[in-house]
Amino acid sequence: NTVLESVDIERLKEIDRKHFFHPTSLVKQHKEGPSMIFTEGNGIYVKDAYGKEYIDGVSTLWNVNVGYGREELAEAAKQQMTKLAYGSSFYNFSHEPVIHLSEKLASLTPGDLNVFFYTSGGSEANDSAIKLARHYYKLKGKPEKTKVISFQGGYHGITIGTTGATGIQEYKDMTTSNPPNFFHAKPHLLNCEKGDKTDPDYSESIRGIIEREGADTVAAVILETVVGVGGVLVPPEGYLKAVRELCDKHDILMITDEVICGFGRTGTMFGVENWDVVPDMMSLAKGITSGYIQLGAVAFKESIRDEIIDLSGDNFFFHGFTYSGHPTACAVALKNIEIIENEELVGNTKRLESVMMKGLKYLEENHKVTARSRGIGLMGGIELLADRDLGKEFDSSANAAVTVVDECIKRNVILRALTFGGKNIVPLAPPLIINEQQLETIFEVLSESITAFE
Ligand code: PLP
Secondary structure (H helix, E strand, C coil): CCCCCHHHHHHHHHHHHHHCCCCCCCHHHHHCCCCCCEEEEEECEEEECCCCEEEECCHHHHCCCCCECCHHHHHHHHHHHHHHCCCCCCCCCCCHHHHHHHHHHHHHCCCCCCEEEEECCHHHHHHHHHHHHHHHHHHCCCCCCCEEEEECCCCCCCCHHHHHHCCCHHHHCCCCCCCCCEEEECCCCHHHHHCCCCCCCHHHCHHHHHHHHCHHHEEEEEEECCECCCCCECCCCCHHHHHHHHHHHHCCEEEEECCCCCCCCCCCCCHHHHHCCCCCEEEECHHHCCCCCCCEEEEECHHHHHHHHHHHCCCCCCCCCCCCCCHHHHHHHHHHHHHHHHCCHHHHHHHHHHHHHHHHHHHHHHCCCEEEEEEECCEEEEEECCECCCCECCCHHHCHHHHHHHHHHHCCEECCCECHHHCCEEEECCCCCCCHHHHHHHHHHHHHHHHHHC
């Protein structure tokens, strides 16, 4: 039990304040030091340095799918580190964990997405997928196919490349020079993607952008199967199929970002299975190791791999990270997938979807500031609006979502506020091991916290 003395906690905070620069953070808070220091986790619970226990309602960063404290995962890491701590898979070298993981993933991923390129996380996976798409068309004699279309409000990571694909202005504003050739379509314009040019939004649809830019200049469409950070947006029935058809028609690669959706989150192993669509590439990270160690991957079609090999001749493939296919990360991923399968966590997620939807509906019907709840599997979201009849957002000074989330934390449930573009959204994404009663507790606390804000 790691309960620290107050004096030690103050000292840790002081060192943190002095020497640690926090990723994705409100900068003025760097002057105050951290509000919470996590010390341990078990199941769906995490503890802070004072020994206070919280339910983790968002799996930290939507990634701790199997929950905390899994000794099997620590054991898998230990065994691999002791046996072969690190081994490169550059050139024609390989090692057992990367081979076994690739075989396992191929047995799980839909269609012929049977080839894997590894990274250390989701940004690197998306960056690699985009590079791979451009490289592929260059090899095919179409070097002008470079443009990438993604969603307004989509999130694909924070490398310079993926900041291009990310459609959230706040992230783009971090750099004064964003990469060219990225375009953002309004998400989920089903009618437009099916060809309805009378729709006033047509020019902002993927289809409209392809027509305007010319299909022979577009390499890829990249979209989150269910938009996460941008506000938990579930695609309407038929949408992903329409995008698939559009990409097929124009010889454009369809990349689905499954960094959040992959490994059970939506009640199927991969999000696209809900809509029976097979993309050309799929990016994976987060749930692949449940956050126990860094790993990401790009899954792509065997046919693409075969073409790349045929067309490369004697050329080298100049793209690979020191930690591509890290043996320890692959060993942990394999064990993590074994847990997901043995404990039927995908089935548990599917079963609990109705509890999630009921809880969201309850919030919407019992509070005057709640609206537009949505979800799938164990991924949900609710918006806070100043006037829901008029669809009026809160002023940023109201700090709506942040206040609600702070109230939840006071009541021992950790949630997160999504406040991009003036919106106030509270997402829910608990570990997939959660049970019905624990999920209901999250909703009770969220409801009390919204009341406290109201
Ligand atoms: N894609 C999606 C959908 C994400 O949610 C994230 C992270 O939140 C990323 C990509 C980036 O992954 P990472 O933070 O591992 O680089």
